[in-house]
Amino acid sequence: MKKHIPLLLSILIAGCIDQGHHQDVGDIPFDRAMDDPDFNLCGEESSIKQYYVRGSDHKPAGYKGEKRALEEAITEQYVFPVSESESGYVTIRFVVNCRGQSGRFRVEKMDFNYQPKNFNPELVQQLLDITRNLNGWIPVSREGKTYDFYQYLTFKIRNGQIEKILP
Amino acid sequence: MKKYGLLCLLALLSIKLFAPPNCEIYKRDKICYESCQEAMKAIRYWQGSSQSQQHFNRSIELCPGFAYSHMEKAVPFLKRGKFIQWKKMIDKAVELEPQEYLGYRGWCRLQFLRDYEGAIKDIERLKELVDYDIGFCQTGDYHLNIALALCYKEIGQIDKAKEIFEQHLTAHNAYIGLYDFYHLGVIEYETGAYQKAIEHLTRQIRENDYLGETYYFLALAHKALGNEQEYRSTLKTAKAYYQAGKFRTDTYTETIDKIYFVDIIEELEAANASLKTPPK
Numbered sequence: 240m241k242k243h244i245p246l247l248l249s250i251l252i253a254g255c256i257d258q259g260h261h262q263d264v265g266d267i268p269f270d271r272a273m274d275d276p277d278f279n280l281c282g283e284e285s286s287i288k289q290y291y292v293r294g295s296d297h298k299p300a301g302y303k304g305e306k307r308a309l310e311e312a313i314t315e316q317y318v319f320p321v322s323e324s325e326s327g328y329v330t331i332r333f334v335v336n337c338r339g340q341s342g343r344f345r346v347e348k349m350d351f352n353y354q355p356k357n358f359n360p361e362l363v364q365q366l367l368d369i370t371r372n373l374n375g376w377i378p379v380s381r382e383g384k385t386y387d388f389y390q391y392l393t394f395k396i397r398n399g400q401i402e403k404i405l406p
Numbered sequence: 407m408k409k410y411g412l413l414c415l416l417a418l419l420s421i422k423l424f425a426p427p428n429c430e431i432y433k434r435d436k437i438c439y440e441s442c443q444e445a446m447k448a449i450r451y452w453q454g455s456s457q458s459q460q461h462f463n464r465s466i467e468l469c470p471g472f473a474y475s476h477m478e479k480a481v482p483f484l485k486r487g488k489f490i491q492w493k494k495m496i497d498k499a500v501e502l503e504p505q506e507y508l509g510y511r512g513w514c515r516l517q518f519l520r521d522y523e524g525a526i527k528d529i530e531r532l533k534e535l536v537d538y539d540i541g542f543c544q545t546g547d548y549h550l551n552i553a554l555a556l557c558y559k560e561i562g563q564i565d566k567a568k569e570i571f572e573q574h575l576t577a578h579n580a581y582i583g584l585y586d587f588y589h590l591g592v593i594e595y596e597t598g599a600y601q602k603a604i605e606h607l608t609r610q611i612r613e614n615d616y617l618g619e620t621y622y623f624l625a626l627a628h629k630a631l632g633n634e635q636e637y638r639s640t641l642k643t644a645k646a647y648y649q650a651g652k653f654r655t656d657t658y659t660e661t662i663d664k665i666y667f668v669d670i671i672e673e674l675e676a677a678n679a680s681l682k683t684p685p686k
Binding site: 261262263264265289291293299304305306307308328330332347349351353354355389391393395402403405406 | 452454455456459482483485486487488489490493494518519520521523524657658659660664666667668669
């Protein structure tokens, strides 16, 4: 048995390294320090789809009432004073599960030159809270079955005001 | 319908789809040939997967000047909202092969970030660099000239936008895109030139009668001119088209001048309410 220990160890180590390698672009693994433990996926981590998945048998993700309803839900709640220093893009990336619930929010902020930028934390917090409370997500589906998916919202901010919500 | 199909085919033939490069042309440079082979391995995997990214990394490591790998490695970052990383990578591709990737980067800035100023800079720089047709955007929906015009429209330079539209659409052998007259009609409507809007939107229907959105703006233009009957009937057509699934969609982002079902319904309700209101 002893002679197999190095072999078993190397398999274990390789497995751990390989696990790290399995992360795809934009994956959001659960982080107990910041994520809601009550938010659950319906399927496996590895089978979370992208919001834009499309095909003859896939229906892409959406929002009840289309983008207009999403925009209204956001702009109705967003209140921030005009501020010349607050311009650029705030992107919130997250996961929506097969029941339309969202979790694992991550924020990325940049200026109009695509460089990382710090915004007023109150502005970012407000966008995050509003995004967390959106409840009209329609999950990706295939032959009537719904799936977990990655979604993002990018807020184009000019002088503290929302100029455009993307994508 | 045949015409529509032919237009699609022509567009597909003319847009830059960034097909995988032919590695055989690098055979004299062993390292870059190997780099190209790595890129070919990368695209066999699911876009954005760790395996795909690893092969692109290896490709770039071998031949840092191989622009295709920088561009292709960046794509999933763009689609998944990781724009800081995307920009770094696409900038490298543009630096290496500006003629190849400037138009593409410009279009992505417009499509994904509504970065109109950035898109204008890229497309105009491409126009200065080359003496041939600058081609189409990645989706094939627009000639890059029209994408440029749309950027100018969105930053409020309406005259400049109209000028580019007119130059492009009246040029000898001009390629008329699937939505060009729709956007031109919307510009005219939004600037109060209702008769011109009707002309362009009617032309759009002649070219490509597939969008509820066209009928919506056509109805609004008729309304502005007091053509009550046309306004109401055209608005109903907009609704019917939308319900039949005849409206614009895009896999990744919202299209410019997009109209939603609720916009049509609200306008219909307003039209019905005005019928019920007794004249003063």
